[in-house]
Amino acid sequence: MRRAGCAGRDVVARLLNLLVQHPHIDRTFAALADPTRRAVLERLGRGSATISDLAEPFAMSLTGMKKHVRVLEDAGLVSTEKVGRTRRCTLGPRRLEDVAAWVDMYRRMLDERLDRFGQMLERTKGDPR
């Protein structure tokens, strides 16, 4: 019980640290949880586009695409600018550092767990049972 309590405080400390460092990470993960929004980012990687340009390949309404772009804008992934009667979309300045760091940390953690498991197997190899 005591150990679980300590582990809990550790989790909360890391969590608070992550929140302070990366206040956008929740919104970023949520923004990336949709295939249309990920495809929009890939499209904008090849150059800026209007809402109509973005909507066309998906046969999507302008209203529907505007909503997706708004989610990406709120996550800091896309910047938009009104140019005459159209809205020009470009990739925002964020490089997904926070997401990449979290995913790397998680994968390292899994590797360490696998290493520990391997070491345990190695140790028990000589065990007569």
Next chain:
Amino acid sequence: MRRAGCAGRDVVARLLNLLVQHPHIDRTFAALADPTRRAVLERLGRGSATISDLAEPFAMSLTGMKKHVRVLEDAGLVSTEKVGRTRRCTLGPRRLEDVAAWVDMYRRMLDERLDRFGQMLERTKGDPR
């Protein structure tokens, strides 16, 4: 207009490819969009735990934690097993390969865009205007 159409087909092809390769990626990004769920994964990286163990550090109800664990389970990130009257949670087998691959692809794309921008600046340097 013609170019936008071609770019659109390219986007759709890449999107379909990604969906076929990684059917879980939407659910994974959505599961990771919550700080409690990310902290649960970090906690499980240090060993299996019951729902009560997981709920305790967050002062969360068992029902609330069960919901979070279910979302992680649906995304394949956590496995659970009923042991007597408790439910034992462990990390699932998924290593976030799909998420890591997408994030890497996106970051490479941003770097290429920056390189192109740098080359453009370099070319215009000698420009008398």
